[in-house]
Amino acid sequence: MSHTQLIKDTLNILDLNIYFEENCLTKEKYKGQICLIYKGTLLYKPEECSHCLCVVPSRIIRWGTTTVRLLLNDVSEYRTYLELKKQRFKCKSCQRTFVADTSVAEKHCFISQKVRWSVIARLKENTSMTEIARQKNISTSSVYRVMKRFYRPLNPFKQTLPKVLCFDEFKSVRSVASAMSFIMMDGQSHALLDIVENRRLPYLERYFSRFSLATREAVQLIVIDMYAPYVSLVKKLFPNAQLIIDRFHIVQHIGRTFLNHRVKETTVRLKGNSHSQRGLGKKLKRYWKLLQKEESKLNYEKRVWRASF
Known part of the structure; x- marks a missing residue:
């Protein structure tokens, strides 16, 4: 195996037009740190001019070299660079020059493709962009540009809405400023459509304003709980939608109202002057579970003696 191929295998370079000499x-x-510098040469015969697309070999001549320093992945914990001497060419047809291209890095970029792929692999983990930048010897802005370029959302935003929507809220993550986040689902397929970090009315108005009026007018039914901003949102942005209160929240609201009323009546009667009033208050307090029990689960046939009655 030649030393050129050995170095290529070490640095994971696949470009066949790069050559390395001995030593x-x-x-x-470099930049205040001891680094490994691999010096190589990029040379090949171009098939055409990159400007005028001239394909006559005799019209394209060598025109000096230019040297670039490309950042590679670390080798043995050393920051590693490839100092690549690129061949320049001149086209006699258009009198313009161009430089040899390599697959190691993109044109006008000094960060190799392998470093970019390594950044992408680290972005999948629970690691901050600042830490990734420190590990790969690049700036945080470079990490952000890599993420912005290669990131594709799993559920890309669609400019359509189903005929039936379901609105609700939940506690999402600690980093969210709002106490509750907004969640939206398809009422027919039960598929999750999107999550908004804040359920407040101004945030939701900005979010749904991205949809066209025709799209919002096509929504027929919206199922919500008793959160008042949802009602205002639907009336303002969904003119043809019919509001439906979720039956779970209706039952929950009735149950809480009954519970609060029982506690209030119990407190008043326990503080009453008459013995009968205090006795009734004790019964309301002792048998509160019986009062909230489902009617179908009550036993009307079996009677049990109670000391309070």
């Missing part, structure tokens, strides 16, 4: 590896102090 191409040096240790230099």
